[in-house]
Amino acid sequence: MSGLFITATDTGVGKTVITAGLALSLQSAGFHVGVMKPVQSGHLREDPAGDGMLLKRWTKTPEPIEQIVIYDFSQPLAPYLASQKEGRTIELMPILHSFHQLQKKYDIVLVEGAGGLLTPMGRDWTIVDLARAMALPLLIISRPSLGTVNHTALTVYTAISRGLKPCGVIMNTASREGITTEEMQSDNADLIEQFTPLPVLGKMPWLPSLTAQAIAQTFQQQIDLEPIRKLFNRR
Numbered sequence: 306m307s308g309l310f311i312t313a314t315d316t317g318v319g320k321t322v323i324t325a326g327l328a329l330s331l332q333s334a335g336f337h338v339g340v341m342k343p344v345q346s347g348h349l350r351e352d353p354a355g356d357g358m359l360l361k362r363w364t365k366t367p368e369p370i371e372q373i374v375i376y377d378f379s380q381p382l383a384p385y386l387a388s389q390k391e392g393r394t395i396e397l398m399p400i401l402h403s404f405h406q407l408q409k410k411y412d413i414v415l416v417e418g419a420g421g422l423l424t425p426m427g428r429d430w431t432i433v434d435l436a437r438a439m440a441l442p443l444l445i446i447s448r449p450s451l452g453t454v455n456h457t458a459l460t461v462y463t464a465i466s467r468g469l470k471p472c473g474v475i476m477n478t479a480s481r482e483g484i485t486t487e488e489m490q491s492d493n494a495d496l497i498e499q500f501t502p503l504p505v506l507g508k509m510p511w512l513p514s515l516t517a518q519a520i521a522q523t524f525q526q527q528i529d530l531e532p533i534r535k536l537f538n539r540r
């Protein structure tokens with residue numbers, strides 16, 4: 306095992322920002338870290354605003370973008386729908402091929418999912434099956450606001466019932482509108498720890514400017530990296 310799969314309770318919750326923060330923090334801790342966004346919709350892979358290019362730019366990984374984003378769709382649709390509209394099929398094998406190449410090269414490969422755990426990838430498979438095929442532990446990103454306890458617990462128990470190994474939850478404030486009181490965030494974090502077996506590793510605040518430096522600095526101040534570091538005991 307030499308990586309982590311990053312999922313969330315929904316789309317737009319903060320997988321890309323947290324994946325970048327985690328990659329930068331693990332890099333600072335001395336690990337050689339690669340990133341992957343195997344299935345991307347809404348932006349073609351070369352688009353600087355797409356997740357693949359953001360991750361590549363923020364983490365300064367040198368791979369060609371084709372090795373980071375394997376399937377790209379211009380329409381902002383769920384990947385299975387986008388693939389159907391373009392008459393294409395998302396297949397596991399090309400994704401795993403690139404993933405294994407990256408695994409050979411890096412200490413840790415961080416893989417950002419798409420949407421949430423049950424986001425469809427094909428007629429009979431979802432993100433759960435991708436995470437399982439990669440045999441990676443799971444990090445769950447959730448909102449800090451009202452409704453998050455239910456969404457997070459649904460994600461945690463879906464993961465466990467499908468044989469995945471979630472290692473923790475990070476709460477992220479992705480929008481100015483999503484800003485809540487410190488009290489509400491802490492209450493929700495406590496409830497997540499009470500009603501699921503997972504620790505909440507921290508709360509990432511809303512950042513007015515998303516630069517690699519701001520993401521890395523805030524991540525390191527707010528998130529407990531230790532449980533994740535322990536997954537990657539140095540060989």
Ligand SMILES: Nc1ncnc2c1ncn2[C@@H]1O[C@H](COP(=O)(O)OP(=O)(O)OP(=O)(O)O)[C@@H](O)[C@H]1O
Nearest residue numbers: 313316317318319320321322420478479510511512
């Ligand atoms: N901590 C933050 N501070 C400020 N803006 C944020 C923060 N986290 C996320 N955002 C913004 O919120 C939006 C959604 O975040 P992000 O792209 O990381 O979510 P995602 O879960 O990766 O979404 P997708 O399902 O599309 O991959 C983006 O526009 C991002 O720039």
Ligand SMILES: [Mg+2]
Nearest residue numbers: 320321356417
């Ligand atoms: Mg993303």
